[in-house]
Amino acid sequence: MREVYFDHSATTPVHPVVAEEMIRYITGNFGNPSSMHSYGRTARKAMEEAREKVSLGVGAGPEEIVFTAGGTESDNMAIKGAAYANRNQGNHIITSAVEHHAVLDTCKSLEKEGFSVTYLPVDRFGMVSLESVADAINDKTILISIMHANNEVGTIMPVPEIGRLARERGILFHTDAVQSMGKIPVDVDEIQADFLSVSGHKFYAPKGVGALYIRQGAPWLPIRHGGGQERNRRPGTENVPGIVALGKAVELALADMKEESSRLVRLRNMIINGVMEKIPHTHLNGHPDKRMPNHVNLSFEFIEAESLVLSLDLEGVAASSGSACSSGSEKSSYVLSAMGVPKELARSSLRLTLGRDNTEEDVDYLLEILPAMVERLRLMSSSYKDKH
Numbered sequence: 241m242r243e244v245y246f247d248h249s250a251t252t253p254v255h256p257v258v259a260e261e262m263i264r265y266i267t268g269n270f271g272n273p274s275s276m277h278s279y280g281r282t283a284r285k286a287m288e289e290a291r292e293k294v295s296l297g298v299g300a301g302p303e304e305i306v307f308t309a310g311g312t313e314s315d316n317m318a319i320k321g322a323a324y325a326n327r328n329q330g331n332h333i334i335t336s337a338v339e340h341h342a343v344l345d346t347c348k349s350l351e352k353e354g355f356s357v358t359y360l361p362v363d364r365f366g367m368v369s370l371e372s373v374a375d376a377i378n379d380k381t382i383l384i385s386i387m388h389a390n391n392e393v394g395t396i397m398p399v400p401e402i403g404r405l406a407r408e409r410g411i412l413f414h415t416d417a418v419q420s421m422g423k424i425p426v427d428v429d430e431i432q433a434d435f436l437s438v439s440g441h442k443f444y445a446p447k448g449v450g451a452l453y454i455r456q457g458a459p460w461l462p463i464r465h466g467g468g469q470e471r472n473r474r475p476g477t478e479n480v481p482g483i484v485a486l487g488k489a490v491e492l493a494l495a496d497m498k499e500e501s502s503r504l505v506r507l508r509n510m511i512i513n514g515v516m517e518k519i520p521h522t523h524l525n526g527h528p529d530k531r532m533p534n535h536v537n538l539s540f541e542f543i544e545a546e547s548l549v550l551s552l553d554l555e556g557v558a559a560s561s562g563s564a565c566s567s568g569s570e571k572s573s574y575v576l577s578a579m580g581v582p583k584e585l586a587r588s589s590l591r592l593t594l595g596r597d598n599t600e601e602d603v604d605y606l607l608e609i610l611p612a613m614v615e616r617l618r619l620m621s622s623s624y625k626d627k628h
């Protein structure tokens with residue numbers, strides 16, 4: 241049976257070159273970067289080279305990059321650190337209803353500490369409008385946090401415009417670039433971000449490592465305390481193998497981003513067009529063109545996406561319903577619901593996210609098995625039978 245992995249927005253495999261680089265810092269070069277001897281110096285050098293690569297990848301200076309334990313930690317550090325450092329200026333934060341839980345739940349926790357949060361609505365494509373951001377700003381607003389690309393529907397937000405607005409109003413701007421990093425250009429100056437979060441495992445580095453960009457001079461306070469590493473911004477002995485891997489993964493992503501992105505767009509459109517053509521009562525979720533090159537989200541009327549995910553798995557295809565982080569915990573997606581997608585359609589939404597390892601043959605295989613699978617599941621649904 242063919243094995244096809246179509247869940248790259250949940251996580252990616254570690255690139256073999258990344259793994260090879262990383263392993264050298266697990267076995268031989270195991271030093272603590274804080275040590276003065278040669279082991280320590282070797283580790284520190286590798287870490288600083290990785291910092292250089294990550295900073296180049298987002299258009300920042302190396303001193304503006306702090307290594308973290310992943311996207312969730314970066315989001316927490318950005319939002320809480322900015323909120324605590326600026327509570328004398330105000331207590332209002334603006335975000336959107338479709339952010340990752342790492343942002344939403346951080347904001348919810350700040351609400352319990354006396355901050356007030358506006359969760360902006362989105363349009364039917366999952367897009368936040370610049371006008372709604374402008375309207376939400378008041379004289380207490382200290383931070384705006386809007387994601388670059390949405391993990392569930394792949395919509396790319398107008399972050400450069402939001403960043404410009406924030407800067408004009410003297411408000412800090414954070415963007416969660418976990419889904420976009422390594423796939424489309426991410427530039428902190430173009431976005432005018434003060435804080436930007438990335439996560440290694442979404443672009444072929446391992447899980448448990450990420451980075452936070454903190455603009456030089458941005459008012460911000462650390463939320464962790466300890467031995468002074470990362471210039472006190474994120475203390476704790478550094479995850480050197482993970483950091484080296486992150487640097488390598490950024491370098492590899494930049495090397496062929498244009499080519500890889502157009503290859504993925506072609507495969508993505510083959511899936512969308514193929515499914516629309518072969519399977520009736522199907523809807524594309526998210527923006528038709530302002531969407532991530534690798535992202536497909538489709539709703540199949542009369543079907544529970546969970547059964548579809550399980551059927552696909554039996555045929556060797558890994559996909560997901562809603563987002564990996566929330567499936568199981570929620571009946572239907574809060575992102576689709578914020579977009580005004582009716583509950584039945586939200587519950588029938590299938591997310592297919594492509595990556596480096598996918599080929600045209602993978603897409604052909606999917607398009608070969610999916611129509612019959614959908615038809616079989618629909619025939620088991622009473623609402624479908626009533627109508628057909």
Ligand SMILES: *Cc1c(COP(=O)(O)O)cnc(C)c1O
Binds near residue numbers: 311418
């Ligand atoms: C995966 C993801 C995160 C969380 O990153 P982790 O490294 O898994 O903690 C945050 N934001 C978005 C948009 C994501 O897709």
